[in-house]
Amino acid sequence: MNNSFKSKVKRVKEKIENSKRIGLISHIQPDGDSIGSLLGFGLALKKEYKNIDFIASDKIGKQFSFLPGIDLLSEKDIEDYDLIITLDSSDMYRIGEYKEILEKKDTFIINIDHHISNTSYGDINIVNPDASSTGEIIYEILNTLNIDIDKDIATCLYVSISTDTGSFKYDSTTSRTHIVISDLLDKGVNINDITINLYQNRSLQKTKLFILAIETLELLSDNKFAIVKVTQEMLKDTDTTIKDIDGLVEFARDIETVEVACVLKELKDNEIKIGLRSKEYIDVSEIAVKFNGGGHKKASGCTIKDNIDKAKQMIIDEIQKHLG
Ligand code: 5GP
Ligand code: MN
Numbered sequence: 001m002n003n004s005f006k007s008k009v010k011r012v013k014e015k016i017e018n019s020k021r022i023g024l025i026s027h028i029q030p031d032g033d034s035i036g037s038l039l040g041f042g043l044a045l046k047k048e049y050k051n052i053d054f055i056a057s058d059k060i061g062k063q064f065s066f067l068p069g070i071d072l073l074s075e076k077d078i079e080d081y082d083l084i085i086t087l088d089s090s091d092m093y094r095i096g097e098y099k100e101i102l103e104k105k106d107t108f109i110i111n112i113d114h115h116i117s118n119t120s121y122g123d124i125n126i127v128n129p130d131a132s133s134t135g136e137i138i139y140e141i142l143n144t145l146n147i148d149i150d151k152d153i154a155t156c157l158y159v160s161i162s163t164d165t166g167s168f169k170y171d172s173t174t175s176r177t178h179i180v181i182s183d184l185l186d187k188g189v190n191i192n193d194i195t196i197n198l199y200q201n202r203s204l205q206k207t208k209l210f211i212l213a214i215e216t217l218e219l220l221s222d223n224k225f226a227i228v229k230v231t232q233e234m235l236k237d238t239d240t241t242i243k244d245i246d247g248l249v250e251f252a253r254d255i256e257t258v259e260v261a262c263v264l265k266e267l268k269d270n271e272i273k274i275g276l277r278s279k280e281y282i283d284v285s286e287i288a289v290k291f292n293g294g295g296h297k298k299a300s301g302c303t304i305k306d307n308i309d310k311a312k313q314m315i316i317d318e319i320q321k322h323l324g
Pocket of ligand 2: 033134164
């Protein structure tokens with residue numbers, strides 16, 4: 001680890017020691033990396049320090065309910081915290097309604113993240129775009145602080161890394177990632193338990209939603225571009241929620257001719273969440289940034305505040321510009 005990392009970790013330690021009330025906060029629509037890095041870091045800090053709270057900025061998917069420490073994670077009143085640690089959040093909008101409260105109170109923020117689009121909004125920013133996941137950065141921080149990683153912490157960090165690398169398939173997976181994972185496995189992580197809970201647990205309702213959504217699949221640009229949509233009506237008809245759409249955009253991307261896949265998720269009337277994935281050469285973070293979103297080269301997202309048909313046309317136009 002380089003010196004600038006070590007000196008930042010030292011400042012983080014000092015700040016934690018000198019704060020009365022500390023909150024670790026997830027991002028909205030939290031994924032495995034957001035929750036895994038929060039719980040992993042939080043459980044580790046709890047061993048050494050008091051007054052560490054786990055704050056959810058949104059509802060948490062039930063697939064994460066097996067994670068150690070998850071019962072401590074809930075939406076809380078954050079007016080009285082003197083230190084907030086954000087995890088996996090590339091900008092302040094990612095923590096939803098908490099953004100305004102923190103800005104008004106001028107709360108000290110430690111920003112720990114791996115998104116290249118991170119805006120360095122924290123008072124201390126530990127941002128490493130070369131890390132596979134925020135969980136991998138937390139592992140390095142805990143090692144630097146000499147805090148023991150037990151089986152529970154290892155399980156949370158394993159989930160962070162596994163989910164954010166698409167089970168070690170994405171380019172973000174490095175040899176260092178595997179060294180970290182190897183060490184986590186040595187702590188007694190139960191892979192079968194994680195696999196069943198995260199990857200082999202699809203509900204029948206979600207399966208029905210996928211069947212409906214796949215019927216909306218369109219292939220454009222010589223079949224290089226796949227687009228699918230999920231409307232409020234489809235969610236209602238299958239008794240599912242927005243979280244159940246996870247995995248659909250990857251299914252579209254995995255069609256052999258496809259380079260870019262897009263899912264349109266109708267959160268409500270005139271609010272469309274867009275998920276983007278690419279396979280080889282298109283940088284979908286550039287497309288998401290055009291609509292004030294962000295993410296990575298091969299996985300990104302944004303929100304368009306318009307009706308689903310207009311949002312669809314806007315994103316099609318932008319993607320087709322990039323596909324040439
Ligand atoms: P997903 O499609 O799984 O929700 O998101 C894929 C990636 O894009 C994730 O790395 C996530 O952090 C990023 N992402 C998704 N939506 C947004 C957004 O609205 N703003 C930013 N900055 N990043 C996003
Ligand atoms: Mn992440």
